[in-house]
Amino acid sequence: MKLKKNNYINFFKKIYLIRKTELEISERYSEQKMRCPVHLSVGQEAPSAAINIFLKKTDFAISYHRAHAHYLAKDCSLKKMIAEIYGKASGCSNGFGGSMHLVDEKKNFIGSTAIVSNSIPVGAGYAYSILNNSKNNKVCIYIGDASCEEGVFFETLNFVVLKKLPVIFFCENNKYSVYSGLKNRQPKNRKLFKLASAFGIKSFHLSSLNAIELLKKMHKIFQKKIDEPIFIEVDTYRYLEHCGPNRDDNLNYRPTKEIKHWSNNDPLVITENYLLKKKFCSEKNIKEIKFKIDALIRDAFIFAENSNPPRYKDYERLVLK
Amino acid sequence: MKLKKNNYINFFKKIYLIRKTELEISERYSEQKMRCPVHLSVGQEAPSAAINIFLKKTDFAISYHRAHAHYLAKDCSLKKMIAEIYGKASGCSNGFGGSMHLVDEKKNFIGSTAIVSNSIPVGAGYAYSILNNSKNNKVCIYIGDASCEEGVFFETLNFVVLKKLPVIFFCENNKYSVYSGLKNRQPKNRKLFKLASAFGIKSFHLSSLNAIELLKKMHKIFQKKIDEPIFIEVDTYRYLEHCGPNRDDNLNYRPTKEIKHWSNNDPLVITENYLLKKKFCSEKNIKEIKFKIDALIRDAFIFAENSNPPRYKDYERLVLK
Amino acid sequence: MIRIYKTSEVINFTLEKLMKKNKNIVCFGLGVDDPKSIFNTTKNLQKKFGEYRVFDTPASENAMTGIGIGMSLNGKIPIMVHQRLDFFLLAMDQLVNNASKWNIMFGGKNRVPITIRLIIGRGWGQGPTHSQNLQSWFAHIPGLKVVAPSFPSTMKNLLIDSILDPDPVIIIEHRWIHNIEEKLNISSHKKQLGKINLLNKGKDITLISSSYSTIEILKIYETLKKNNVSFDHIDLLSIKPLDIKAIFRSVKKTGKLLILDNSSHSFCSVSSEIVSQLTAINPKVFKKKPLILNLPEIASPSSFYLTKEFYQSEDNLLKSIEKILHKKLKRYLKKNLLPHDVPDQNFTGPF
Amino acid sequence: MIRIYKTSEVINFTLEKLMKKNKNIVCFGLGVDDPKSIFNTTKNLQKKFGEYRVFDTPASENAMTGIGIGMSLNGKIPIMVHQRLDFFLLAMDQLVNNASKWNIMFGGKNRVPITIRLIIGRGWGQGPTHSQNLQSWFAHIPGLKVVAPSFPSTMKNLLIDSILDPDPVIIIEHRWIHNIEEKLNISSHKKQLGKINLLNKGKDITLISSSYSTIEILKIYETLKKNNVSFDHIDLLSIKPLDIKAIFRSVKKTGKLLILDNSSHSFCSVSSEIVSQLTAINPKVFKKKPLILNLPEIASPSSFYLTKEFYQSEDNLLKSIEKILHKKLKRYLKKNLLPHDVPDQNFTGPF
Numbered sequence A, B: 001m002k003l004k005k006n007n008y009i010n011f012f013k014k015i016y017l018i019r020k021t022e023l024e025i026s027e028r029y030s031e032q033k034m035r036c037p038v039h040l041s042v043g044q045e046a047p048s049a050a051i052n053i054f055l056k057k058t059d060f061a062i063s064y065h066r067a068h069a070h071y072l073a074k075d076c077s078l079k080k081m082i083a084e085i086y087g088k089a090s091g092c093s094n095g096f097g098g099s100m101h102l103v104d105e106k107k108n109f110i111g112s113t114a115i116v117s118n119s120i121p122v123g124a125g126y127a128y129s130i131l132n133n134s135k136n137n138k139v140c141i142y143i144g145d146a147s148c149e150e151g152v153f154f155e156t157l158n159f160v161v162l163k164k165l166p167v168i169f170f171c172e173n174n175k176y177s178v179y180s181g182l183k184n185r186q187p188k189n190r191k192l193f194k195l196a197s198a199f200g201i202k203s204f205h206l207s208s209l210n211a212i213e214l215l216k217k218m219h220k221i222f223q224k225k226i227d228e229p230i231f232i233e234v235d236t237y238r239y240l241e242h243c244g245p246n247r248d249d250n251l252n253y254r255p256t257k258e259i260k261h262w263s264n265n266d267p268l269v270i271t272e273n274y275l276l277k278k279k280f281c282s283e284k285n286i287k288e289i290k291f292k293i294d295a296l297i298r299d300a301f302i303f304a305e306n307s308n309p310p311r312y313k314d315y316e317r318l319v320l321k
Numbered sequence C, D: 001m002i003r004i005y006k007t008s009e010v011i012n013f014t015l016e017k018l019m020k021k022n023k024n025i026v027c028f029g030l031g032v033d034d035p036k037s038i039f040n041t042t043k044n045l046q047k048k049f050g051e052y053r054v055f056d057t058p059a060s061e062n063a064m065t066g067i068g069i070g071m072s073l074n075g076k077i078p079i080m081v082h083q084r085l086d087f088f089l090l091a092m093d094q095l096v097n098n099a100s101k102w103n104i105m106f107g108g109k110n111r112v113p114i115t116i117r118l119i120i121g122r123g124w125g126q127g128p129t130h131s132q133n134l135q136s137w138f139a140h141i142p143g144l145k146v147v148a149p150s151f152p153s154t155m156k157n158l159l160i161d162s163i164l165d166p167d168p169v170i171i172i173e174h175r176w177i178h179n180i181e182e183k184l185n186i187s188s189h190k191k192q193l194g195k196i197n198l199l200n201k202g203k204d205i206t207l208i209s210s211s212y213s214t215i216e217i218l219k220i221y222e223t224l225k226k227n228n229v230s231f232d233h234i235d236l237l238s239i240k241p242l243d244i245k246a247i248f249r250s251v252k253k254t255g256k257l258l259i260l261d262n263s264s265h266s267f268c269s270v271s272s273e274i275v276s277q278l279t280a281i282n283p284k285v286f287k288k289k290p291l292i293l294n295l296p297e298i299a300s301p302s303s304f305y306l307t308k309e310f311y312q313s314e315d316n317l318l319k320s321i322e323k324i325l326h327k328k329l330k331r332y333l334k335k336n337l338l339p340h341d342v343p344d345q346n347f348t349g350p351f
């Protein structure tokens, strides 16, 4: 199977959807109606967009605090996500969870949690429950570079390999944990995919700056039938602050050169140009795509704003008896 | 520096001391005066005996539940260990800790604990406290093969490499965790030293069945100046049950062939024969050595039996005010 | 079948029965399939249900708890076991931040029906990290239930209740109840989660206990009865939910309360909680100062010579009752020929 | 120097002062050296004391706690910090099985003088795993001390006490006290570990609070005073050891007790412990039923619309007091122009 025109277009769509949703959140955050921590994925849309070109609808996903991209790339409900961030009853978790607790059962998005690495074994347990499933479904466990510092990650890795669970570890290495660069946390020359590999899991490293190359490399991984657990590390970069709506480059915890390096290779620009260059889309097509997605986002925010708040009574009903 | 005659003799002495002490505990256990779990090291004396030929007195050690050998190989107080197992006030931990909580400040034996892997970071913290010490002291952290399944081991490994702490991880791989063979716990072909190595720590694997070869290989490691953390995995085997004084081969959790394989290469027999063959010792010398050590052990048991029990009052004094 | 069963047997039979009925039940933990099969409680389960449903695990308590949670989100009903509660401290993040909250966190649609058996050690030098009963930790967390069986029959009922419960349940399983025997009908079931068991009825004093402490109180029954002390004896069974109404009824009747608590340490204990809740209902309920007997404010010692005083003795228990009742009690205690640090004559160490 | 300080400044100054005096003090935790320096509390420390004594760590809470313990066994005095208590659940094995027991386990010769700062989140969607106060867990463990400062001055005193204490101390540090201001002498020190602070003296009722709850009670002072309610207000400061004698003296005087507890959930809470201990001393001390106000028996929600009812309001606090006093109170509350989920007007999210 070769990459088709449609794959490229879908890839672009996903990136655009994530980018614009996140930017909309960013812009509207100061209205103080989204009253919860948000970890935006602006800049790092490509990895999850790419893998979701190849994951099946029936595959599962589970994620961490920076989950918007993972959620949207899996076609989960945009409306329910925005409503969740607004703390509304129509949110995917009824407003109980907020931005860090996204779920969409219909789309097989198991959930996302706010403690670094603690969704990892949950994903593995889910994979255990579908072991030997005829559909060959997998659980994609999203992790960050700091996830690979928590012991539970290694414990889970060992178990997943031991039991040959249908798991894809998908590590978005954006080189930072909050403001802490890798040098504070991991030895020089650490290669996460090699570390994983030493546990006996087949591992891949996609270090491409160029989103289209990333997609192609991802394609290569999924060309072969995957019948064992795998680990994929993707280099990526966030443009905004760790948590919140703003840029924070003024804080100088990241080298200007590094920031430039990544923003000069913006995945949205690159994919759009590629579609045009390859004539997969005309300028008009692109406009239409954007227009449709913009409308979806607008609708989602309207939906969220107009939704009812959760009632405390409904929350209290969940107290165990 | 070459291995000297004296090194070999000391090696033998350590092995003999450990073997005989453990067998004495085993024999007397049914008297029901040693009323605590004991994890004996019969069969796996050689690894700790070997490394302690090369560790300095000023180096530190910290261990886990099966600590007798590590303690004795570092010349810690035999009397206090036996008294501790007897629960007496003269025990190294005043009887408060029992067999699994050995300590000897004078000999730089930091302690041993009973929760798998939880002494590992404590050892690393100790190493942090002596970082850049002029004496180039190290902390030897003893671990078992199951230790390498707990997340905290990997977390510590990462930190030790990150900060280049003066740590020697010393892993005695006896292939079992209680009754569980490796196949229940780790993927096939797992090599612990390779796993460690992937974290960026210099790693060694000593797989020799022959105790003398083990000593020689250990010697080779310590020939070079060690100025970074290292990891040493040693294959070994326990003869008795996981916990307690008896053989338990009747339970059939270990293949008879495997048991034979190891007991046919008994470290005590091999080292004794080697000393004789190389004429490092005469039969008479050996007898004298044994006689002396036997006496020490006898004395230690007499000391323990005759010691006073701890007073509850003294224990209660430790309640925080 | 009605006959005499040991607690360990009852666990084994109950697990087998439920696993046969419901093939979503999965059972795992360090050593479930080994020759000792968790003090015989998981005997033959792997043989009967295969390696997928019954499996040994790596020493990775935290991940394994998360794995149990993950399974349960897709319809499995996991039963985890830890040979000592102390080992489970490694998994508090998974228990508290995930198991207890998953349902709430995601809007109330995802329950986690996991059952976790935690064995409490005692005696024979178990020492500081092999004998903690942290039941009040678990009871403190919203979203968790906690039970503490005492007998074969209550073990059977509570184990079934726990496994059938749609939310996480912690079973506090004292090592010293494994060999306790009782005649019972193995195929009966009575719901006891959330309920107390009134073992003896009387009017002078209310005695409350749970788990092995209940056995300890049984040992003074004869003395109490021969001294004409008329007492309510409440076996808690369910630490949380707690049947405070039933407890209040009893204390209201007797006005006097003694709680024997085998959890370590007095601060923020389940016993304190009981006294506090009773006081909040009505402080006048107490005609005498209530007394809590539990373990001292210090890590438990290993030495045989120290555990004797560390744990509560029958005599101390009686002295406390004398104090509350203001009455001397003649002792009718069975001569205990056993050393204080073993549960029965079959126990000769080391574990 | 006497001037107005914020709590966060006081922490920063105190750390600096002690670290200057004693070069064995080491300070570490995720983000101690980053641009936000733990809400400014560790500002400039790394610049001043170097990377060996002040360092950022990998996300490895369990190992880092053990590493702190290890250092402390060789003379270092570690100060660890966690931006949220919730993250520290990963380290319970090290805390309970090692830090709290090391001294006992090895015969009483090896103390572990570690200080652990745990920040409690609240508001702005902190949600279920960023706002737990598990103070009663720590208080339950023999070998641990627990303090909960409320003001700049008590923070200063308790931080010094904790660092100088030879045993492990947990500091419950509420996020909403960081910006509280108070005029104080930064170079003075008064020992407060083990002691309460009587903030107001009166005879009708005893109010007990700790940490940020103390601030919440301050907000109803005017209403109480204008209504001629004469009250003792006890700021606990030291959760463990607990100065139960001082508390008893107060309740004996007033006969009425209300505890405002910002820890989640009623079961096995510090408040229950206080009520239970008072009852054990003398149940007759209560002329009225004591009341405990704390957080509901459920994980905390993220939604703005739910946190309002989840946390105790001033009005609810007053209603409870009315109930105990059997008396209507006219409200003299400052109009709160702020949304309920932020500590002050400078807070605009997201953390």
Ligand SMILES: Cc1ncc(C[n+]2csc(CCOP(=O)(O)OP(=O)(O)O)c2C)c(N)n1
Binding pocket: A039, A065, A066, A114, A115, A116, A143, A144, A145, A146, A147, A174, A176, A177, A178, A242, D030, D059, D061, D083, D087, D090
């Ligand atoms: C156990 C735990 N420790 C610390 C935190 C605080 N924290 C929140 S996000 C984060 C950074 C995680 O970095 P990474 O995994 O690389 O993901 P990224 O934010 O870069 O996407 C940290 C440390 C936490 N939530 N949980």
Ligand SMILES: Cc1ncc(C[n+]2csc(CCOP(=O)(O)OP(=O)(O)O)c2C)c(N)n1
Binding pocket: B039, B065, B066, B114, B115, B116, B143, B144, B145, B146, B147, B174, B175, B176, B177, B178, B242, C030, C059, C061, C083, C087, C090
């Ligand atoms: C955290 C924890 N889990 C389980 C146990 C029970 N346990 C005691 S010793 C042991 C086996 C450890 O095996 P290994 O590390 O290989 O050491 P060995 O006994 O073989 O020397 C286990 C699982 C424990 N003490 N701590």
Ligand SMILES: [Mg+2]
Binding pocket: A144, A145, A146, A172, A173, A174, A175, A176, A177, A178
């Ligand atoms: Mg990152």
Ligand SMILES: [Mg+2]
Binding pocket: B144, B145, B146, B172, B173, B174, B175, B176, B177, B178
């Ligand atoms: Mg082993």
